[in-house]
Amino acid sequence: MTDTLIAPPADNVQTLTIRQPDDWHIHLRDGEMLKFCADFTARQFNRAIVMPNLSPPITTEAMGAAYRERIYAALPEGRTFEPLMTAYLTDTIDPNEITNGHKNGVFTACKLYPANATTNSAAGVTDVKKIYPVLEKMQEIDMPLLVHGEVVSPDIDIFDREAVFLEQILGPAIKAFPRLRVVLEHITTEDSVRFVEDGPDTLAATITAHHLRIDRNDMFKGGIRPHAYCLPVAKRAYHKEALRKAAVSGNPKFFLGTDTAPHQKKDKEAACGCAGIFSAPNALESYAQTFEEMGAIDRLEGFASEFGPRFYQMPLNEGTVTLTRKPQPIPELLTAPGIEIVPFHAGEQMSWTFDESATTA
Numbered sequence: 001m002t003d004t005l006i007a008p009p010a011d012n013v014q015t016l017t018i019r020q021p022d023d024w025h026i027h028l029r030d031g032e033m034l035k036f037c038a039d040f041t042a043r044q045f046n047r048a049i050v051m052p053n054l055s056p057p058i059t060t061e062a063m064g065a066a067y068r069e070r071i072y073a074a075l076p077e078g079r080t081f082e083p084l085m086t087a088y089l090t091d092t093i094d095p096n097e098i099t100n101g102h103k104n105g106v107f108t109a110c111k112l113y114p115a116n117a118t119t120n121s122a123a124g125v126t127d128v129k130k131i132y133p134v135l136e137k138m139q140e141i142d143m144p145l146l147v148h149g150e151v152v153s154p155d156i157d158i159f160d161r162e163a164v165f166l167e168q169i170l171g172p173a174i175k176a177f178p179r180l181r182v183v184l185e186h187i188t189t190e191d192s193v194r195f196v197e198d199g200p201d202t203l204a205a206t207i208t209a210h211h212l213r214i215d216r217n218d219m220f221k222g223g224i225r226p227h228a229y230c231l232p233v234a235k236r237a238y239h240k241e242a243l244r245k246a247a248v249s250g251n252p253k254f255f256l257g258t259d260t261a262p263h264q265k266k267d268k269e270a271a272c273g274c275a276g277i278f279s280a281p282n283a284l285e286s287y288a289q290t291f292e293e294m295g296a297i298d299r300l301e302g303f304a305s306e307f308g309p310r311f312y313q314m315p316l317n318e319g320t321v322t323l324t325r326k327p328q329p330i331p332e333l334l335t336a337p338g339i340e341i342v343p344f345h346a347g348e349q350m351s352w353t354f355d356e357s358a359t360t361a
C-alpha cells in the first residue's frame with residue numbers, strides 16, 4: 001500500500017478510494033449474455049481472469065483469441081479493461097495449444113474442471129493423472145493452474161467434495177509439481193483455508209463475495225432459494241467465518257475472485273436449477289461491506305488490488321476506484337431484451353455505492 005492510497009479507518013469514513021482492483025475469476029458467457037454482462041465487471045475492475053467454460057469450451061489458442069475479441073467488442077466505447085484468457089483442460093488437450101497460446105499472450109492460465117463438477121464441465125478432466133504431462137509443461141513455462149477443487153464421485157457427499165479433493169487430488173499434484181503456481185478457486189471451507197495457509201508459496205486461493213456472506217442455511221430460508229445456489233455449494237456457518245477471517249487476514253495467499261456466474265432467472269428457478277451467482281454488478285460494494293463488518297476495511301485494498309497481481313506476476317494497477325457511503329437499493333431483477341437475471345443482494349439495501357465518475361486511470 002502506498003501512503004496516498006491507504007483507506008481511512010472504518011468508523012466515520014464517507015468515501016473509500018483504493019487502487020483499482022482486478023477480479024481473478026469471472027464467467028462472461030457469450031453472445032447476448034456476454035454483451036449484457038461484460039461491462040458490469042469492466043466498470044469496477046481493470047483486469048479479470050475469464051473462465052473458459054463455454055459450450056464448446058475454449059481449448060485452442062484460436063478459440064481463446066476469438067473469445068477475447070468478442071469480449072472487447074461487447075464493451076462500451078472507451079472502456080479500458082483487459083480480459084485475461086484461460087484454456088480449458090481436457091483429457092486430450094494438445095499441450096502445444098497451451099504453450100503456444102501462453103507464449104503468444106493469449107492464455108494467462110489453464111483451468112482444471114474435474115469432469116461434470118459444475119456448469120459446462122462435461123468435457124473436463126476425468127483423471128488428473130491424464131494431464132500430468134500438461135502440468136509438467138505448464139510448470140516448465142511458469143503458467144498458473146486454476147483449479148475447481150471438487151471431486152465428483154457420486155458416493156462423496158456434496159458438502160465434502162472440496163475437502164476430499166484436497167486430500168485425493170490437489171495434495172498429490174502439488175507434491176508432484178512443486179514449482180507449478182496453483183490457484184485453488186472459490187474456496188468454501190475451513191479445510192481449504194488451512195490447506196492454502198500451510199501450503200507452499202506457489203499455492204494461493206480466490207474467495208468470492210458470496211461465500212463471505214452466505215452459508216448453507218441461506219439456500220433454505222423459509223423455502224428453497226435457488227439464487228443462493230452455486231458451486232462449490234456454500235457450507236456450514238463456521239466455514240464462512242473461516243473464509244471471512246482469511247480474506248481480511250492480510251495473508252497475500254488469499255485474493256479477490258468473484259466467480260460471478262450469470263444464469264437466466266428461469267434457468268435458476270427450475271426443477272433442476274443452474275449453479276451460479278451473478279455478483280458482478282455490486283461486487284466491490286459486497287466485499288467492502290464484509291470487510292467493514294470485520295473491522296478491516298483498511299485490508300480491502302491488499303485483497304482486492306495487490307495480492308492477485310503479485311501472485312500472477314503482473315504490475316499493480318495505477319488507477320483508483322472510489323466507493324461512497326451512500327445507501328444503495330439493489331434491484332430484484334436486471335433485464336434486457338431476452339435477458340432476466342437476479343443479481344446477488346437482490347432486494348437488499350447496501351451501505352456502499354460504487355462511484356464510477358471518481359475512477360482514475
Ligand code: NCD
Nearest residue numbers: 027118119230231261275276
Ligand atoms: C459456474 C458457472 O455457472 O459457469 N457456476 C458456479 O456455480 N460457480 C461454474 C463454476 O465456477 O463452478
Ligand code: ZN
Nearest residue numbers: 027051259261
Ligand atoms: Zn467459476
